[in-house]
Amino acid sequence: MSDAISEAIGVVARSAPEIRNGLAGRRRKTDAENASGETQLAADVWADELLAERLTAIDGVGQFASEEREGVVECGEGYGVTVDPLDGSSNLKPNNSMGTVLGVYDAELPASGRNLVAAAYVLYGPITTMVVARDGDVTEYVVEDDGTRRAVTEDLTLPEDPTVYGFGGRVPDWTDRFGDYAREIEDELKLRYGGAMIGDVNQVLTYGGVFAYPELESRPEGKLRLQFEGNPIAYVVESAGGASSNGEESLLDADAEAIHQRTPVYVGNEGLIERLEAGF
Ligand SMILES: O=P(O)(O)OC[C@H]1O[C@](O)(COP(=O)(O)O)[C@@H](O)[C@@H]1O
Numbered sequence: 001m002s003d004a005i006s007e008a009i010g011v012v013a014r015s016a017p018e019i020r021n022g023l024a025g026r027r028r029k030t031d032a033e034n035a036s037g038e039t040q041l042a043a044d045v046w047a048d049e050l051l052a053e054r055l056t057a058i059d060g061v062g063q064f065a066s067e068e069r070e071g072v073v074e075c076g077e078g079y080g081v082t083v084d085p086l087d088g089s090s091n092l093k094p095n096n097s098m099g100t101v102l103g104v105y106d107a108e109l110p111a112s113g114r115n116l117v118a119a120a121y122v123l124y125g126p127i128t129t130m131v132v133a134r135d136g137d138v139t140e141y142v143v144e145d146d147g148t149r150r151a152v153t154e155d156l157t158l159p160e161d162p163t164v165y166g167f168g169g170r171v172p173d174w175t176d177r178f179g180d181y182a183r184e185i186e187d188e189l190k191l192r193y194g195g196a197m198i199g200d201v202n203q204v205l206t207y208g209g210v211f212a213y214p215e216l217e218s219r220p221e222g223k224l225r226l227q228f229e230g231n232p233i234a235y236v237v238e239s240a241g242g243a244s245s246n247g248e249e250s251l252l253d254a255d256a257e258a259i260h261q262r263t264p265v266y267v268g269n270e271g272l273i274e275r276l277e278a279g280f
């Protein structure tokens, strides 16, 4: 069974250069909406289909779910695999960073983050990198054009002295308690917000700090999805010595109720997440 975990990580790595190269011709909107009610880009649909085909073919993968498809695909016996095929796809038009997010759950989907056995993401930045968390270790790789990975940072951990923050959502839509927290953080750290969770979280992992897509007045449940985004990113950040929260508890402890359920997401250095929870 554990081979299926490596296989899933390998499939995402090997697909990354292909996904990157296929983006240029797929920047247009389709007429379709995903299960979260967002208009899909041609690239979202294409990356979803490519990853679905390859991940469901792995022996030991029993279920596949994606932000870009309604239901869970049953494909055999074994792990539940989730993907956000393209994270931050509204960045495709202005040609800014985007990512791909993978979660491997040893449980039926939707599943608690405590059932994750691995999580990983690809960052399509100036170079293509991949961060993989497994068995408590986090490794950063450069992904070569042929899809092979070269480790560049082993035992990745958050720097102790945080320097950056990035918070999503419109400021007037923030709740008072999140606004109060943001004001404190603005005094201490430097704003870096790129509009793709993966890019924004990767700089928190690199420089230390905090990323949030918070609860909003108009949408207390926030924007990001627990199964495809919140849990895998929490698993990576916690494995790197940081912390995660939905405002009350670790994202990994949140109840999994529906495959596309949303959640507020707060991840970063432990002290910064503790302060957030203390003010909530
Ligand atoms: O445009 P906003 O409101 O800042 O939202 C940005 C957030 O939405 C997302 O783009 C949602 O992910 P998708 O692009 O996969 O739907 C996150 O990557 C990002 O953190």
Ligand SMILES: [Mg+2]
Pocket: 084, 086, 087, 088, 197, 229
């Ligand atoms: Mg996303």
Ligand SMILES: [Mg+2]
Pocket: 044, 067, 084, 085, 086, 087, 088, 089
């Ligand atoms: Mg997406």
